[in-house]
Amino acid sequence: MTDLMPPKNPQWWKRSDVKKTFILWIICTAVIGYVGVEFHVRNLVDPASETMSSIISLMRMFTWAAAPVAGLVTAMSLTVLTSKRHYGDNPPAEADHEIRNSPKAAAVWIVISGLLCLFALIGGLVVLEQENEGVLNTQAIQVDVTGQQWLWNFDYANGARSEDLYLPVNKPVVFHITSVDVKHSFWVVQMGIKMDANPGYTTETAVTPNKIGVFDVRCAELCGLLHAYMQTKVHIVSQADYDAWLSAHAAMEAGA
Amino acid sequence: MSVETHAHHEHPDVVGSRNRLGVILLLVADIAFALSMVFVYFYLRGQNVNDMWLPAATADHPAIEPLSAGPGWTVTAIAAFGLLAHMYGLKGARAHNQTQLKLGSLVAFVASVIAIGYQYNTISSAPFTFSDGAYVSCFYMFAFLNMVHLLLTLFISFGNWNRARLGLYVENFWHVDIVRIWWIWMVVSSLLGAFSLSYP
Amino acid sequence: MxxxxxxxxxxxxxxxxxxxxxxxxxxxxxxxxxxxxxxxxxxxxxxxxxxxxxxxxxxxxxxxxxxxxxxxxxxxxxxxxxxxxxxxxxxxxDENMFLAGENMGPKxxxxxTTDHKVVGIQYLFITILIFFLGGGLAMLIRTNLGTPEGGWLHAQAYNSIVGTHGILMIVGTIIMVTGPFGNFIMPIMIGARDMAFPRLNALSFWLIVAAAVPLIWGQFIGGITTGWSAYNPLAGQAPLGMDGYIMYICIFAISTMVAGANITTTVVKMRAKGMTWNRTPIFIYGVVASVALALPAFPVFFLSQILSAFDRALDTSFYNTAGGGSGWLYENLFWIMGHPEVYVILIPAVAALMEMAPVFTRRPLFSFNIAVLGIAGISGLSVLVWAHHMYISGWAPLLNAPFMLTTELISIPTGMLFLVLIGTLWRGRIWMTMPLMSIFALLWNFMIGGVTGIYLSDVPADAFLHGSMYVTAHFHYTLMGAGLTGALAALVYWFPKMTGRMFDKTLSWIAFWMVQIGFNVAFVGMFMVGLAGQPRRVESYAPTFSTANLVTTIGAYTIMIGMLVLLHGVITSARNGVKAPKNPWQAKTLEWTVDYPIPLENFDVLPVVTTDPYGYGKAKS
Structure with a gap:
């Protein structure tokens, strides 16, 4: 009663439905993995930092790791659905077996899901560790970020203050984030960092932009009436442009 | 404990054990409620946001520490006395001594009245207002928890005494047994508050 | 009797x-x-x-x-x-019999009324009403988001609609299986005459009715502008409508606790003679796990809202940072309830489909023990994962790794539920009905919800995805794609027992396909804008997101039409559908052994159970 296979056919892998499922499994895994990865990569923003690039490769990796499991569920479903279907108001004949469980199948299933779990955990921890180290970098540019309803203020070490963010390319930067009213969330979209701005607290996050251009800062936590409009730009410029901008702004603040 | 099924032909012990489980499950919810209050207290105490855990001393109330935990412990003591009285009554019911049951239930009821009076006095005479910082907020939180529990205790212990008085507990007294569970939780929940407030 | x-x-x-x-x-x-x-x-x-x-x-x-x-x-x-x-x-x-509604008619x-069957129908009615209102609000949201500039709704109204839609649907999905079917079907399924505490049963229903009024009231005094999570300190400065939310949650939490104690006691104490734990139907496990999980979880939510009320009405400082309060405290309290709650929604819906799987494949349930283990594992782990909602709040960066571990561990018991369902379908005799197809739909939707959940459980990836439309799409895949799919299947499956008539087959198929196709179109579009960087809960967005948002809106309208077809099916089938035989699906659980109309106390003679209800397969017939 506890065997996966009925006694008359001990070689379960020779059953036609198993063969069909196996072929479908390979096809489904390939399709799901490919479509899943492409779906994510094509829709995701273009990365403007190493952090974002590693997030994208994590998602690529996770998708391929999940594809065989998802592929198996899909393949088995398709096999079942394409087998003889019964329509009508009365039930079909009973199944030709009374399999109630299969310890082997269950064990394999649980071990594999455990391993995938471990894989996802390790993948995440490695990237997480790199990010945590960034915050401790004292050589980095330090920027104070203050959220308020419904705009962002950026304060630089030399006294410059701005509602747009200017940063030099390829220089690590640490953000010290807080809020003066309610909770906001500081999201530099293309750089893959996000940290809540909490009233009463200062939180930190770090990134190294690696592309010159203009990118988006959005608020990712509902913060009241104009939450949707609480966004600004981050300008990643060359070191020379950055220095010029910074001293001009510091002078402006001093003069004001 | 006030609930019976309309399948009246069931044995009282069956109904009693069912009610007992139901009350314990409801208490699980209440225990989660009280424990999350303890979490609130120690979380805010640990955070001390803006250095506003304890209110700054003023001319009206130089320091609040002396007042903090005392009333909580006193209410706990009164509730414990109520519990003991109730258990005395329950013992009487077990020994088929209805007089002892009535006496114990009455004393327990009186204890709940005294505790309510005392708790009310604590709240109304507290030397600070609601907006005096996080500790004070938590003080009121525990005081209100006690107050709500005590009002329920008042209701339950009055009913228990009244039913004992009417002689409803001669044949079976599982109600009295379940009321005891409530009394125990009344004491423990009050203790949780008093314990927390002892660490301002 | x-x-x-x-x-x-x-x-x-x-x-x-x-x-x-x-x-x-x-x-x-x-x-x-x-x-x-x-x-x-x-x-x-x-x-x-x-x-x-x-x-x-x-x-x-x-x-x-x-x-x-x-x-x-x-x-x-x-x-x-x-x-x-x-x-x-x-x-x-006699008074109790009067309360049970003996010989009273529709009044x-x-x-x-304490009769569990009456309470079940009342719950079904209010669940449909909640979905109708919440769905209507969803259509307003999607209509507003059909074009990038929004503006069709005022920002305040839009925020309030988002919050009200959220909390209505959360409540609706929490009660959608345990309310109608947990009350109507469950006692008969375990061979009991009624619930353990019939009056508490009536109480839990009428509390939900009482709760509805403050929520509606709140719409007229400023609305619920904070989203369903009602984060403080935003909720502290929100309009008076917030008080309606607070009252709604408090009353609903009491209802949930009462129902939890009642249903758990009923199952533990009142199963028929011979119904040992390994002969108890899996649906019963699902219902009990759901309500028992709610017992410790909802009081925390209750407290979070009481403290919110204190802050608003008494100017205390639980969440108000100026007075020493902390927004992180609110987040912790909220999510300590909030994460178990999603399993409160999901488990009974999956368990209902597990109950139907053997019926529509005419073979035994595959691995009953694994099913129980999966349900228990999810319930146990679900109280240890709440802080994955707070990875980027900064409250405790050091705890991110442990919470990532517990969150990813939960995929193991979740995988067990997949194993049971797919194992039961395997080598079954496929009886093509809407409930059977719902199992496939659940496998598909829950697979997408689960895999996207792995990205979200990963701290670095969450730093990008958190607070974006990707999250919204993810939890709709789990709660709606998996949860609601199970509930709709349960409705069609148990409809004959609850109304005495069969659910119209054609309408059930039309509704099924429209809802499922519309759903997948709508939320794939939402995944796309999330990946492209659109935050949640915004009333307007950058023009780059417009195509995918339009796709989502079209999908949403398709769901709406499907749901209206389903509602039409409920009304017409209940009125003049085909009269149902006693056991139309030839199922083996006890609820199919009683005639319609079911007598007040269900059984004249209480049944005695000798086997589990999954004895399908040739050897048994």
Missing amino acids: TTLTQHTSAAPGKSIIEKLNVFTALALGVISAIVVWRLSLALLPQDSEEVRLFSREDKITLLSMCAWFIGFMTGIGALVGPMRWVMGKDLSH RYLRY
């Missing part, structure tokens, strides 16, 4: 129990609210200049809402039982 009316005591005139119904409840509730409102308006002192938040209006609003609540519950008769207990005049058998649906 039902011949006991001859003992009716000759009471002159109508007793108080007979007079109370929903109309006296409404009247008493409204009158109490108005009286307390006028009184507090006249008597409460003005706010002093020193307070941080002006609180007098909040006090008045909350007091009036409390008065409504107490008035309504008194008027419906919730206090009769406790008062009679205190007075020492326990309800007589019993409008009273504090």
Whole structure:
């Protein structure tokens, strides 16, 4: 009663439905993995930092790791659905077996899901560790970020203050984030960092932009009436442009 | 404990054990409620946001520490006395001594009245207002928890005494047994508050 | 069983129990609210200049809402039982039979009726109503988001609609299986005459009705502009409508606790003779896990809202940072409830499909033990994962890794549920019905919800995805794609037992395909804008997101049409559908052994169970 296979056919892998499922499994895994990865990569923003690039490769990796499991569920479903279907108001004949469980199948299933779990955990921890180290970098540019309803203020070490963010390319930067009213969330979209701005607290996050251009800062936590409009730009410029901008702004603040 | 099924032909012990489980499950919810209050207290105490855990001393109330935990412990003591009285009554019911049951239930009821009076006095005479910082907020939180529990205790212990008085507990007294569970939780929940407030 | 009316005591005139119904409840509730409102308006002192938040209006609003609540519950008769207990005049058998709605006709649906079958139908009605309202609000949201500039709705109205949609749907999905089917079907399925505490059963239903009014009331006094999570301190500065949310949650939490204690006791103590734990249907496990999980979880939510009310009305400092409070405290309290709650929604829906799987494949359930283990594992782990909602809040960066571990561990018991379902389908005889196809739909949707959940459980990836539309799409895949799919299948499956008529087959198919296709179109579009960087809960967005948003809106309209077809199916089938035989699906659980209409106490002779209900397969026939 506890065997996966009925006694008359001990070689379960020779059953036609198993063969069909196996072929479908390979096809489904390939399709799901490919479509899943492409779906994510094509829709995701273009990365403007190493952090974002590693997030994208994590998602690529996770998708391929999940594809065989998802592929198996899909393949088995398709096999079942394409087998003889019964329509009508009365039930079909009973199944030709009374399999109630299969310890082997269950064990394999649980071990594999455990391993995938471990894989996802390790993948995440490695990237997480790199990010945590960034915050401790004292050589980095330090920027104070203050959220308020419904705009962002950026304060630089030399006294410059701005509602747009200017940063030099390829220089690590640490953000010290807080809020003066309610909770906001500081999201530099293309750089893959996000940290809540909490009233009463200062939180930190770090990134190294690696592309010159203009990118988006959005608020990712509902913060009241104009939450949707609480966004600004981050300008990643060359070191020379950055220095010029910074001293001009510091002078402006001093003069004001 | 006030609930019976309309399948009246069931044995009282069956109904009693069912009610007992139901009350314990409801208490699980209440225990989660009280424990999350303890979490609130120690979380805010640990955070001390803006250095506003304890209110700054003023001319009206130089320091609040002396007042903090005392009333909580006193209410706990009164509730414990109520519990003991109730258990005395329950013992009487077990020994088929209805007089002892009535006496114990009455004393327990009186204890709940005294505790309510005392708790009310604590709240109304507290030397600070609601907006005096996080500790004070938590003080009121525990005081209100006690107050709500005590009002329920008042209701339950009055009913228990009244039913004992009417002689409803001669044949079976599982109600009295379940009321005891409530009394125990009344004491423990009050203790949780008093314990927390002892660490301002 | 039902011949006991001859003992009716000759009471002159109508007793108080007979007079109370929903109309006296409404009247008493409204009158109490108005009286307390006028009184507090006249008597409460003005706010002093020193307070941080002006609180007098909040006090008045909350007091009036409390008065409504107490008035309504008194008027419906919730206090009769406790008062009679205190007075020492326990309800007589005849009074209890009256409360159960014996020989009362349709009027019993409008009273504090204790019969579990009446409560089940009442729950079904209110669940449909909630989905109707919540779905309508979803359509407003999607219509507003059909074009990038929004603007069709005012920002305040939009935020309020988002919040109300969220909380209505959360409540609706929490009760959608355990309410109608947990009450109507579960006691019969375990061979009991009623629930353990019939009056608490009526209480849990009428509390939901009482809770609805403050929520609707709140819409007219500023709305719920904070999203369903009502984060503080935003909720502290939100309009008076927030008080409606607070009352709604508090009353609903009481209802959930009462129902949890009641259902758990019923299952533990009242199963039929011979129904050992390994002969208990898996649906029962799902229902019990759901309500038992809610027991410790909802009080925390309850507390979080009471403290929110304190902050608003009394100017205390639980969440108000100026006075030493902390927004992170709120987030912790909220998510300690919030994550178990998603499994409260999901588990009974999956368990219902597990119950149907053997019926529609004519083979035994695959791995009953693994199914129980999976349900237990999810329940146990779900209380340890709440902080994955707070990875980027900064409250405790060091705890991110441990919470990532617990969150990813939960995929193991979740995988077990997949194994059971797919294992049961495997080598079954496929009986093509809407409930059977729902199993495939659940596998597909839950697979997408689960895999996207792995990205979200990963701290670095979450730093990008958190707070974006990707999250919204993810949890709709789990709660709607998996949860609601199971509930709709349960509706079609148990419809014959609840109404005596079959659910119209054609309509069930049309609704199924429209909802499932519309759903996948809508939320794939939402995944796309999330990946492209669109935050949640925005009333307008950058033009780059417009195509995918339009796709989502089109998908949403398709779901709406499918749902309306389903509603039409419910109404027409209940009225003049084909009369159902006693056991139309040839299932083996006990609810199919009773005739329609089901007698008041279900069974004349209580059944004795000798096997589990999954004895399908050739050897048994």
